[in-house]
Amino acid sequence: MSPDLPLRIAGEEVSTGDWIEVRSPWSAERIGRVAKAGPAEIETAIAAAAAGFEETRALPAHRRAEVLRKLRDRIEDRRAEFVETIIGEAGKPRRFAEAEVERGLTTVRLASEEATRFEGEVVPVDIEPRGEGAFCAVRRFPVGPITAITPFNFPLNLALHKVAPALAAGNPVILKPSPRTPITADLLARAVESSGWPKRAFSLVHADPDVARPL
Template structure:
């Protein structure tokens, strides 16, 4: 069960300002709890307090940052059942998947704890000509300062962790705006952070309106903005001024299944079904486009239909449920509309295609015209498109025929094809032997084209949250 109310956190301290934000149980639609909702004044104060905490956070020793992160790891482990149930309720995430996200939350903070004490520098050889003899150069990395984080609804724990944990490891104070539909996980994290000895003002976690979140984007005291969400991210970048900006804006991930896929079709089907329909497809690297070689296309379609039919849809608290509700009825209606439009344009429905409230049955369509929204845009729902190809280079070209480029998957027993995919696919990551939905929390993660700029993954995020500072020493002249 959830707490009756949740405070927000301003400069490390809980504030029970009001109970204006209702958080619904995404399965029943009932109000599950209420959380404090920050206004513009609270946001301005949080930004000011984070800016004031820059020096204290930079001076906070690396081993103390590590200890804070390790404290979080311990406390997340002690509260993992509570965290998983909160996810299940606020996001409609099946309980097995919710437990998996809690495990990733713990992993992410554990990785960050290890990185906190190895943010190293370099010694530079400056004696490159007679005029520079006697000079020595060294570089260390220092925190950029106050950071602003805006996170979406679909991974309320782990996407928060990928911003918060590296900020602590790097020594950056931050202000976080979690998604209004799923703020509980972030506020539980805030409660655990408030148990530590982080410097005053080191963090604020404020559910608030999108308008008030604009203060995070435009305030010059913020040194870095990290946004995960939709295409509005490009508008935020344009408004951000001189601050650093990292964006993860989604995709319509493709997966190639070669004539010789390198493993059994049954194993591939299991991975494709997981990648396409896990948490109702509400993942930016969900499998949306499947390109199957003509030699195996028909067989793969038959196996996918059978596997999809076996997926159970229902109450996400049920241990056997694989498909829970989408985040709301509007999101489900949009996916249904895109499916209907694709069928009207000539696509063939192989599975699913029906909606019931916020539930969309896991759906598979063949030969979706390439100008349809279902093919071109990010579906962000439990639906995938499948098409056949003959030439591997043509398959690569079709994957690249997209405004997005986050990750792509390739099933191929050909090393030459795998390497060609790595060379030519216009994406941030190529996953060979698995679906594009695969992610480990220490790997560089991000995209190209419309999918964003910059990389997450703890070490990559720390690099973004720090900057090099040069020291040059001239030896005393003779």
């Protein structure tokens, strides 16, 4: 059984005294429990993400790619733990859990490569005489904090489908996983935290839908 797991807000562990129990869909055995956020914790995560955007928007492409390469290494290092956690809380057969982790590693690898491949456009504007010798440049910028709300059926890979591209583009992330599979998300959050991503720019929260609405 997993220990009680706190929220992870901007690199800090936050306990609230309110809990979500996680049970095996096969046996109904309690696997663990995670802290449940209230309105104050949600607002703290949002404020941290907004502040963290000042850091992430300034990260050069090579740094973002490096973070994602480290994230892939962290997941690889704990591959067996991810597999067992997915089996336990999602009820997946082992071969499907192993395939999900493998696919998740691929997702992060692809994101690390894309972090250095963002392209813009150069558009000539000489359709009129006054535009001779001039051009317009189109450049892409990170949009800002995002919320990744993820389902239970692929608790690692579908989280990574949101988290990895967001990091590649320089966006802070607040991850809110399914209450049925939050322990996999906790493992992922710890991996992100140990990969060099700015602390304020990643949070993991568990909350009821009405409380999470501001996200």
